[in-house]
Amino acid sequence: MNLGDLGEFGVIDRIARAARRKGVPRHVVIGVGDDAAVLRPRRGEDLVTSTDAMVEGAHFRWSSMSPRTLGRRALVANLSDLAAMGARPLGFVCALAAPACTPLARIDGLVAGLLSEAERYSCPLVGGNLAAARETVVTITVLGAVEPGRALRRSGARPGDRLYVTGVLGAAALEVARAEGGGRVRRVAVPRLEAGRALARLPGIGGCIDVSDGLASDLSHLLEHAPLHAKIDVGALPRPGRFDAACRRAGLDPERLLLAGGEDYELLFTARPSLATGRIERALGVRVTSIGAIARGRGKGRLAAGGWRHF
Amino acid sequence: MNLGDLGEFGVIDRIARAARRKGVPRHVVIGVGDDAAVLRPRRGEDLVTSTDAMVEGAHFRWSSMSPRTLGRRALVANLSDLAAMGARPLGFVCALAAPACTPLARIDGLVAGLLSEAERYSCPLVGGNLAAARETVVTITVLGAVEPGRALRRSGARPGDRLYVTGVLGAAALEVARAEGGGRVRRVAVPRLEAGRALARLPGIGGCIDVSDGLASDLSHLLEHAPLHAKIDVGALPRPGRFDAACRRAGLDPERLLLAGGEDYELLFTARPSLATGRIERALGVRVTSIGAIARGRGKGRLAAGGWRHF
Numbered sequence: 001m002n003l004g005d006l007g008e009f010g011v012i013d014r015i016a017r018a019a020r021r022k023g024v025p026r027h028v029v030i031g032v033g034d035d036a037a038v039l040r041p042r043r044g045e046d047l048v049t050s051t052d053a054m055v056e057g058a059h060f061r062w063s064s065m066s067p068r069t070l071g072r073r074a075l076v077a078n079l080s081d082l083a084a085m086g087a088r089p090l091g092f093v094c095a096l097a098a099p100a101c102t103p104l105a106r107i108d109g110l111v112a113g114l115l116s117e118a119e120r121y122s123c124p125l126v127g128g129n130l131a132a133a134r135e136t137v138v139t140i141t142v143l144g145a146v147e148p149g150r151a152l153r154r155s156g157a158r159p160g161d162r163l164y165v166t167g168v169l170g171a172a173a174l175e176v177a178r179a180e181g182g183g184r185v186r187r188v189a190v191p192r193l194e195a196g197r198a199l200a201r202l203p204g205i206g207g208c209i210d211v212s213d214g215l216a217s218d219l220s221h222l223l224e225h226a227p228l229h230a231k232i233d234v235g236a237l238p239r240p241g242r243f244d245a246a247c248r249r250a251g252l253d254p255e256r257l258l259l260a261g262g263e264d265y266e267l268l269f270t271a272r273p274s275l276a277t278g279r280i281e282r283a284l285g286v287r288v289t290s291i292g293a294i295a296r297g298r299g300k301g302r303l304a305a306g307g308w309r310h311f
Numbered sequence: 312m313n314l315g316d317l318g319e320f321g322v323i324d325r326i327a328r329a330a331r332r333k334g335v336p337r338h339v340v341i342g343v344g345d346d347a348a349v350l351r352p353r354r355g356e357d358l359v360t361s362t363d364a365m366v367e368g369a370h371f372r373w374s375s376m377s378p379r380t381l382g383r384r385a386l387v388a389n390l391s392d393l394a395a396m397g398a399r400p401l402g403f404v405c406a407l408a409a410p411a412c413t414p415l416a417r418i419d420g421l422v423a424g425l426l427s428e429a430e431r432y433s434c435p436l437v438g439g440n441l442a443a444a445r446e447t448v449v450t451i452t453v454l455g456a457v458e459p460g461r462a463l464r465r466s467g468a469r470p471g472d473r474l475y476v477t478g479v480l481g482a483a484a485l486e487v488a489r490a491e492g493g494g495r496v497r498r499v500a501v502p503r504l505e506a507g508r509a510l511a512r513l514p515g516i517g518g519c520i521d522v523s524d525g526l527a528s529d530l531s532h533l534l535e536h537a538p539l540h541a542k543i544d545v546g547a548l549p550r551p552g553r554f555d556a557a558c559r560r561a562g563l564d565p566e567r568l569l570l571a572g573g574e575d576y577e578l579l580f581t582a583r584p585s586l587a588t589g590r591i592e593r594a595l596g597v598r599v600t601s602i603g604a605i606a607r608g609r610g611k612g613r614l615a616a617g618g619w620r621h622f
Contacts, residue, residue, distance in 0.1 A: 034466075041352075139408075
């Protein structure tokens with residue numbers, strides 16, 4: 001049985017039933033099945049939204065990722081954007097474009113993956129779209145809410161700020177690099193939703209972004225609003241246990257993975273120097289590491305070897 | 312110059328600048344360029360959202376539609392879903408998947424089309440995503456707001472209700488059918504946003520849906536929540552002037568286009584019989600036509616010839 005056999009409305013009905021089995025939270029006034037979904041934020045909250053697509057061949061391969069893992073990763077990528085704004089999730093919509101010959105089991109797995117993360121983070125599926133296409137594209141738009149005026153911005157960094165990252169970097173990139181040699185991608189990151197909400201309430205936080213494209217790339221977005229650069233202590237970059245040795249065994253450069261590897265979905269943020277690391281860590285409830293500082297002026301290119309790098 | 316030459320961030324920057332040139336309404340707290348957009352509805356409003364994709368080959372062909380028309384039609388399809396809920400637009404996000412060889416002029420045209428309708432209906436572009444793909448997929452998610460508890464539902468129809476449609480049907484389907492013989496699709500429907508908001512305030516309205524897939528198909532969605540059927544007076548279906556003659560000249564069956572033709576984006580709704588047609592028309596400010604009635608029990612199939620049809 002494939003997508004084409006069941007037809008558009010048959011598949012939509014199947015997905016809608018799976019979503020309803022997960023239960024409908026009270027703030028969902030109208031969920032799957034109408035012209036649009038209706039959600040009820042708390043009075044006065046700001047509305048937060050972000051969209052992200054996973055394209056077959058570009059972002060995933062069916063040969064190295066199960067449909068369930070794809071679904072989980074697709075939602076987490078979007079939830080991480082809410083985390084980077086300090087928002088709480090309200091729900092998401094999913095537009096799926098896929099060939100008519102797609103096995104129904106693949107759709108079921110994808111939906112099961114989406115719904116499992118949806119349940120975990122209280123972010124129900126409230127609507128979607130299904131279209132025939134030559135390759136699979138999963139486009140998710142997530143909706144969230146934040147206390148008015150409290151959303152974290154990318155553009156808040158100032159000279160003198162310390163630069164921090166939550167958790168550890170590099171694990172996602174190491175797994176993806178290994179999968180290119182024939183392995184499977186199984187890891188699903190944890191979006192830093194609680195930490196993001198705590199950051200949004202903490203006075204003295206500068207800019208914030210999630211590490212989706214890689215530290216170097218995402219750091220550049222954190223600095224592009226003003227003539228700023230960052231000095232990074234590459235040796236201080238937090239990494240999983242035995243990471244450097246595992247990279248070398250796989251013939252990979254640990255520094256390159258730490259700086260350029262994406263999909264860790266940790267939060268990268270700056271804080272005024274008056275805000276102690278211990279206080280941030282207690283407020284966020286996760287490990288945070290000071291990895292450098294923000295300084296005035298545009299960066300002057302990268303240093304060739306390890307140690308401090310300028311961006 | 313094509314999409315691949317300018318690169319992901321170059322193209323995003325180009326689109327973001329085009330969006331900012333249109334001005335940023337006050338309710339947009341954070342627009343294009345952060346991890347997510349932040350919008351501020353009025354206090355207590357419910358949030359409305361819908362997503363819809365246009366896939367190359369399935370929903371449009373570059374040979375018969377200009378990029379600008381594609382952009383305009385893509386946003387209108389989504390705005391029409393807000394109209395069917397009685398919601399006002401707040402903004403939209405656009406996920407674009409396209410081949411690297413796509414000419415930049417095509418992207419510019421698409422964006423110009425999106426932004427022209429965005430301006431017309433006060434629905435600014437607030438975010439998006441760009442990905443490389445083998446074929447073009449334009450996925451839009453629109454966000455709107457409605458007074459709490461006032462959203463129009465598909466499921467409100469009751470036995471005895473009169474069935475109404477705004478405007479006229481068939482024009483979009485006639486143009487698309489003609490384009491299959493080598494013509495161009497140029498028509499862009501008007502989403503019934505004002506009419507939808509007026510309907511949401513009017514007491515005695517039953518169910519509401521927009522005519523996107525065609526009258527027969529969308530009517531079936533209006534009736535699926537309960538054992539109901541509709542008696543349609545096919546002769547009463549509102550159509551453009553000289554429509555039947557134009558269909559026959561093109562070798563098309565006018566009844567088929569009126570019943571099965573999609574993309575008119577008129578509102579199809581039911582009202583209690585106590586609500587006079589004149590009162591509805593005055594409240595909505597557009598022509599509305601009573602095209603039939605809702606009755607108890609499942610439909611018994613369609614009549615072969617014209618006249619009344621049961622669904």
